[in-house]
Amino acid sequence: MKYTESLKKNYEFRLVYRKGKSFANKYLVLYKYKTNNEVNKLGISVSKKVGNSVVRSRVTRLIRESYRLNEEKVQGEGWIFIVVARTNAKGASYDEIASALIQLLKQQKVYDNCI
Structure with missing residues (x-):
């Protein structure tokens, strides 16, 4: 993550x-x-309810990668984001996780489609 x-x-x-x-x-x-910082921060939380350590690591990697590929489209600086995985994320593909993350960033009004 270059900017985060x-x-x-x-x-x-x-x-x-x-x-x-x-x-x-x-x-x-x-x-x-x-916050007043110059950089964005990202925290990822995946509970044990999602699955065993292999499943939790996979979901974490999917979230981190989908954010990394879209982080230049996040508007502004000084944001702290926390992404919490729900139990449905266990069987989700990369495309489903990425589109879910983009949808949430758009709802939060920090995602810029133009870039």
Whole structure:
């Protein structure tokens, strides 16, 4: 991820869950929160309800890759995004995860189609 850093600190996750806005669809839930930083941050959360470690890793890779390929279309800087995988994401293909993520970014009004 060229323009985005990973979100790793627990207090950052809690801040976004508490103060951020969220939208959801069949496969994913997307939280966003605006900060004064110059870079965007991305956190991915996949619970044990989704599946075993192999399944969770696969879903995480699919989410990270779909964000990476679309990150230059994210408008603005200083956003913290958290993507939470739902249990339906277990059997989803890459195209389904990517379209679900793009749909959520459009709902949050941070996705630019023109680029």
